[in-house]
Amino acid sequence: MxxxxxxxxxxxxxxxxxxxxxxxxxxxxxxxxxxxxxxxxxxxxxxxxxxxxxxxxxxxPDVKTHAQDSRTEPPTYTTLHGSPSAPRSIQxxxxxxxxxxxxxxxxxxxxxxxxxxxxxxxxxxxxxxxxxxxxxxxxxxxxxxxxxxxxxxxxxxxxxxxxxxxxxxxxxxxxxxxxxxxxxxxxxxxxxxxxxxxxxxxxxxxxxxxxxxxxxxxxxxxxxxxxxxxxxxxxxxxxxxxxxxxxxxxxxxxxxxxxxxxxxxxxxxxxxxxxxxxxxxxxxxxxxxxxxxxxxxxxxxxxxxxxxxxxPFTYCWSPSLIAKPFDWPEYIDVCGFFFRQPPQYNPPDELRDFLRKGPRPVYIGFGSIVIDNPAELTELLLETTKAIGVRALISRGWSGLGNTGNFDDHVMYLDDCPHEWLFQQVSAVVHHGGAGTTACGLRYGCPTVVVPFFGDMIAAAGAGPEPIPYKSLNRSNLAEALKFCLREEVATTARCMAMNMSREDGVKQAVNSFYTNLPVQNLFCDFLADRPAVWEYRRKGRKYKLSGDAAEILARYSQLDRRSLKLHVSKEIIIENRRWDPVSGTLSAAIATFAGMTQSATNIFVKPVQIQRAANNSGRQRLAEADVNIMRQGSPGKSQDRSKTNSSGKETDPTKNQVSDPSRSTESAKNANAASSIALASASGLGGFFKNYAKGVFIDIPVAFAEGSRAVPRLYGDEVADYGTVKDWKSGLVVSGKNLTLGLGEGLADLVVKPYEGGKEKGALGGLTGIGKGFLSFATKTSSGASYSIHM
The missing domain is CATH 3.40.50.2000 (Glycogen Phosphorylase B;)
Structure with missing residues (x-):
């Protein structure tokens, strides 16, 4: 890129x-x-x-054991570690x-x-x-x-x-x-x-x-x-x-x-x-x-x-709203919404009075979403709620709804108010579909109208109408959505969902999910078991994991040499450059090689110029500072004296506007250092050019071709063997050896196996297809093994 x-x-x-x-x-x-x-x-x-x-x-990837339907049943719940609603899958x-x-x-x-x-x-x-x-x-x-x-x-x-x-x-x-x-x-x-x-x-x-x-x-x-x-x-x-x-x-x-x-x-x-x-x-x-x-x-x-x-991934929404998809692996969990402890809140008298004056209002708010034209949206909300005869609490939010001064008796504008308290006082909520507002509304059984800016989950669960895209929002569709939410059957659905969610403890289950996926055996010290390991120490062929305290104690009593300690990696992450086929793999490696060579060639000329500019700027700054010092040290009325001595003992010559400073004698040395840096920068660019060339031509491009060739069977649905990851020269030798020996064996076997499998599954046509697959597999796997081994 x-x-x-x-x-x-x-x-x-x-x-x-x-x-x-x-x-x-x-x-x-x-x-x-x-x-x-x-x-x-x-x-x-x-x-x-x-x-x-x-x-x-x-x-x-194929999924052979599950039907590809649009929705799966929520997980079974039971009591686990004190939680009344923990999914069985999280142990x-x-x-x-x-x-x-x-x-x-x-x-x-x-x-x-x-x-x-x-x-x-x-x-x-x-x-x-x-x-x-x-x-x-x-x-x-x-x-x-x-x-x-x-x-x-x-x-x-x-x-x-x-x-x-x-x-x-x-x-x-x-x-x-x-x-x-x-x-x-x-x-x-x-x-x-x-x-x-x-x-x-x-x-x-x-x-x-x-x-x-x-x-x-x-x-x-x-x-x-x-x-x-x-x-x-x-x-x-x-x-x-x-x-x-x-x-x-x-x-x-x-x-x-x-x-x-x-x-x-x-x-x-x-x-x-x-x-x-x-x-x-x-x-x-x-x-x-x-x-x-x-x-x-x-x-x-x-x-x-x-x-x-x-x-590992944990999704913090209720499984009663959207169940975990059947094709997500075990290390992905759906645990429930995360709720904090409700804050203590004492509503102002104005809000209390508004709630007492009539039926439960609807809540309308877009929180931290910044809206381009808040005045226009405010007017739309006022007219719509008045037309259908509902009262409304409108949150000002970051957009400042209601700041135009347009007020009405059926509406009250709110600043900051905890949703945990507020949503127990309203009949429905209208918002942008943010997870926190969605969760809180469902928790307290509020039918919900979602005006989505970037996502929602409500309509499919039956707890609200179809979402209204913000740019499509108007008086008509907002009025219809509010009327939908005020239906008794929708309110019943929302209350049922709230009952299901009351049995969940999303935060506790998320912590369980976090623990389940931690590499606990590799995370802690072998001697102080409650402390995380930060060092590794090898002795007599055995590796010890040490916390900082344990390493300090052992070193203090001469039980280990500090120089033998290595940083401990509790979870290694290796990002591989996977190849999908020999053509794209080789091409991408060639492009990367060419880009590296071009950048290095550019640096041959650009880096010296940058260093020269930096040196010039530094020199100008030093001269400017010297000029300022002279102006500060000069004495009015004595400019006839060609040479004066300032308070620090340095001789000044006002006519030349310079200071006879010993630091000036180092200017030539600094220039020499700058020249040396320029030469080194140019040489570094030249060295980088040949380094990128050699690495690309003799390693990256051939290996990309080899890996791409080995991946070809994946293009027609076959599995590709994993021979391991190259981390250093030792693992590189192991991988190349497996690629050569096993790859050659698999390629020869496929000449026979592929036609047999194709004929057994699809008859003569399948057999012919299998012959083609067999020859392709033989060609790609053998060439991959040979190329990989030569260049590793």
Missing amino acids: ASSSRHSGSGDDFEFEEPPPSYESTIDAGFLHGTTRITDDGRIDVDPESRFVKTLSRFV RKPWIGQLNIVIQVVGSRGDVQPFVALGNELQKYGHRVRLATHNTFERFVLDSGLEFYPIGGDPSELMAYMVKNPGLIPSMESLRAGDIQKKRKMVAQMLNGCWQACLAPDLRTGTPFVANAIIANPPSFAHIHCAQALGIPLHLMFTMPWTSTRVFSHPLANMKTKSDNKGKANFVSFSIVEWMTWQGLGDIINDWRDAIDLEPVPLTEGPNLAETLKI
Whole structure:
């Protein structure tokens, strides 16, 4: 991917000069042309009958034991570890120690609040919990008793951007308006903030902190990369479905037409949305990875990293609302909504009086969503509620609804008011479909009208009408939706759902899910079992895991040599560059090699110029400082003296406007150092050119061809053997040996096996097809084994 960004060598400050140049061309004329289109509301139109979607469908794994229906039954509940509603699938492991846990969250208050409840639950087990999110929520987090770390980013700007571009995918309108440039800067700031949150001391107390585990929501983006750099476990949690499934499409995908194989089309929609998101942000993430000493993520791997690496995932919605899809693996759980302890609230007299004056009102609010024209929306809400004869409580929110001064007796405007108290006083709720508001409304049996900006889950459960896209909202459809919610049967459905949810404990089950997926055996010290291991020590062929305290005690009493300690990796994350076929694999490796050579060739000339400019700027700054000193030291009325002595004993010559400073004698040395740096920079660029050439021609391109050849059987539905992952030269020899010996054997066997299997399944035609598969398998596997072994 072409990068349009640059960052400082420290990795702390990122500057972006322009939006990614490839984004618009990729959408309009690239490999997704004719397959997708970004709509006015920021969702993505996906054509399931396009060639690209059909090609991707070939890689969708088969599910042989489940029917591909649109909905599965909720899990059976039982009493487990004190919870009255724990799914049987979550079996918590025994817990023996305490961890430093950082929770990384990007989004609005509705996104942050569930993780506050989670953090409080984790604290009950003795963990130190740090919640890293936007600076705006510092007081909210600290008041809840959690440690806070600011990651930057303005959530109001973020939510305004998401109204136009749900899912962080920029529309053409946003590109033209320059919104994407601001968003990219914000993402870069948040990436670095999330990294610092894993390592920096507490900003208030100075207490040191190093994370032992990470919990994050997907839009924080930094999670996998921080976990990889630190070698610690990661657990993702979210309020929207973000894992590929056949049961439903991605919440940001709009399937344009019906498909004969709806399940596979749904599955592919997740990959398409992730591909488009990565297209806009991948270069920023890779620039930041370079700053924390990680290799760049290949373009083909970035979009679906969480699924490829099998990162544990917990979804915090009620399984009585949407059950866990049948094709999600065991390490993905649906645990229930996360509810905090209801805060103490004493409503103002004005609110009490309004509630007493008439029937229960409806609640209308859009929370932290920033709306372009709040006055127009306020007028629409006033007229609609008055026309159908209902009272309303309207939350001002971040958009400031009702700030125009247009009031009516049947409406009251609210500022901050806890939903836990408020939703027990209303007959229905109208909101944007945020998870926190959705959960609270259902918890208290409120029929719900969703005006979605980026997702909802209500209509399918029967607790509200079909959602109304915000840009389609008008007096007529809002009135019909409110009338629907006021039906008795809808209210009954909402109350039944509230009863089911009352038996759930989503936060407790999320903690159980987190524990279940932790590598407990590799996480703690072998001597102080309640302390997380941070060091490894090998002695007599045995590896010991040591906490910081254990290592210090053993070293103090001469039981080990500090120089023999190595950092302990409790959870290793390896991002492989998988190849799908020899053509695309070889081509991508060649492009990467050429890009590296081009960058290095450019550095031969660019780096010296940058160093020269920096030296010139530094010299001008020193001269300017000297001039200022002279002006400060000069004495009025004595300018006739050519030489004077200042207070520090340095001789000045006012006519030459310079100081006879001993530091001036080092100027030539500094110039010599600059010349030496320029020469080294040029030589480094030249060395990089030949390094990229040699690595690409003799290693990367041949290995890409070998791996691509080995993957060919996957294109026609066969399994491809996994010979292991190359981590170093030893594992490389093992993999190449297996690839040569086993690959050659499999290729020879396929010459016989494939025709037999094809003939047995489909007769003569299948036999002929099997012959073709057999020869193709023999050719690709043998060439792969030979090429891999030669170049490893």
